[in-house]
Amino acid sequence: MNSFTFHNPTKILFGAGMADQLGQQVAELGSQTVLLVYGGGSIKRTGLYDRVIKQLHQIGARIVELPGVEPNPRVSTVRRGIKLCRDEAVDLVLAVGGGSVIDAAKAVAVGVPYEGDVWDFLLRKAKIEAALPIATVLTLSATGSEMNGGAVITDWEQNLKKSFSSPYAFPKFSILDPTLTYTVPANQTVNGIVDMMSHVMEQYFSQTTDTPLQERLCESILQTVIENGEKALQEPAHPEARANLMLCGTYALNGGMISVGMQGDWATHAMEHEVSAIYDIAHAEGLSIIFPNWMKYVYRDRIDRFVQFAVRVWGIEPEGKSDEEIALAGIQATREYFTRIGAPSRLSDLNIGEESLPRMAEEAVRFGPIGYFRKLGADDVLAILRMSL
């Protein structure tokens, strides 16, 4: 186990009906002018928008709106939010939505007190040293952004998708009300499942040794997602399945709680970001396609971890099989699960062809080789993307 610092100050309010605690929580922060950040309008169809507005009015808060945050949130939208905050003296950025909405809210919050352009943070040209307070009402179990300091933002003009992570970007509180996810469409539920599993796997496939607790915590989340994912797809308003998925998504990526002292890999995320920076596909679609191929490309570097993954997470019977066979069976089980729940397995399924791959590979390694399980150069990335065609 490596040395580490862990600090996660986000307060979580979890459970059916918790969305009605919003007003009180905002009042406790003493906020007076709220930037309400949301997406394409599903919160209006479900009535959540009205519930939020009503509570904010009840506590006498003034509301400024930033609607229309995109699934891959754009820096242009973030800049619009920053200007609104400055013009209207906003003192709380409230995200009501899924990971994209929350990420956009975080970028707005860190951008407001910074004199330069917010994109500097994404290019690592500047360090985040302050932020407006952030709060969230989560409507989609997926990214874990509700309990961490990270965000992913896209610049469509340059086809760049980049991330930042900062202690200043942890939400003050996040409301996790599983009933809000009952109406999430099947394809977004699928994407959420792939996303949270990928987050755990990025941490789990590590070269750090002597981390027995962390490995088990990762396996616990994976097993629970696998069991509950299909239940939620079969019965979208299944209270336990939705609650379990929501908790798993949050714990999967809440500041590294499950993998403290382990060096995660994250190469698959880096590769996927290049795909969805050029093609406007869902992040999780790219992950579903690339992750099993990354596994096949690297598993021999630490076959014991892949064997353990196969046996403990997928219940592969080890008896009579070689390590190689067990590891490959675990990778195959991952691919089959993704396929079974309806996630894509080939870039060509999404009409992505060979022609963009070299550019993606070059851009993926812009800051140097990616990944820690195995460091990947442009050639490696290209090979994995070609396996994914």
Next chain:
Amino acid sequence: MNSFTFHNPTKILFGAGMADQLGQQVAELGSQTVLLVYGGGSIKRTGLYDRVIKQLHQIGARIVELPGVEPNPRVSTVRRGIKLCRDEAVDLVLAVGGGSVIDAAKAVAVGVPYEGDVWDFLLRKAKIEAALPIATVLTLSATGSEMNGGAVITDWEQNLKKSFSSPYAFPKFSILDPTLTYTVPANQTVNGIVDMMSHVMEQYFSQTTDTPLQERLCESILQTVIENGEKALQEPAHPEARANLMLCGTYALNGGMISVGMQGDWATHAMEHEVSAIYDIAHAEGLSIIFPNWMKYVYRDRIDRFVQFAVRVWGIEPEGKSDEEIALAGIQATREYFTRIGAPSRLSDLNIGEESLPRMAEEAVRFGPIGYFRKLGADDVLAILRMSL
């Protein structure tokens, strides 16, 4: 799963050598006068005391000392600390030690801004509404007090041992340096192992349904403690075993992270507190004796959980056995493990006889029946204590 609120703002600095980060962390809090709380002097023998003093001097902090905190920390000591803080305008309470030292520090910190006597909080006559900042350097893996808001304090004059828990009592930061535990005597290492396992089991044996992730998180800690406990006893300076135990102890009881939305039991703790309120035995000695007897007394109320415990935690082979047999085998495995590492199994081993049991049973239910897995009245407590003789 029940609804819940989770908020754990304690910052953790974990790893070999982290004790040397103390000065910088205190400086970041802006503290000027530090109450240094410690126990019987082992930190002087190991050199940790000098390391702490040197760092506090380097940042120009003034130091006031509260030495001699007892293994079952006494309210008289806490009162002495409160007076020191008031007289010397202390602005940080720094615990350097194990759970008892940290608990005493917390009680001092919450007592300072309160006009009445600190014991009021233990009797639930008053609510904690403020505290001095608290920080810790942990020297013993056991109680989890380094990352939660709870404390247990004893009044020897009245033979009362009581607890409080408050959001104000979370440490601002805790330094977890596993190398500091290499010199912990074997019996205290044993006590730590029993303590952390008991904390997890109090949460795990719950009547709350549909908590698959939480159950697995609990099992993960138990399995890891079981594996690493014996390693640390065989080789006290085993770096990985000590690091794994330290992480397990902290995660076992850090504000309920592993059991969010589950109602824990805690009857065994309540019963044990009555034993060690009268006899000055280590808390974990009492837990080791009572816990398996509590299990035997209640397991039929939810045999599936005890079956799962036996199979997943202890690797009991279920094939060809009844649920009853599997559950009992898990309870037996727990008893045998405690015995194997050298923890006591009978009150009579500690020279505790029948005569005090009725009084303990009455005092245990002073605020009403105890436990949530099964509510226990005085008769139940007496029966379990008699099983423990």
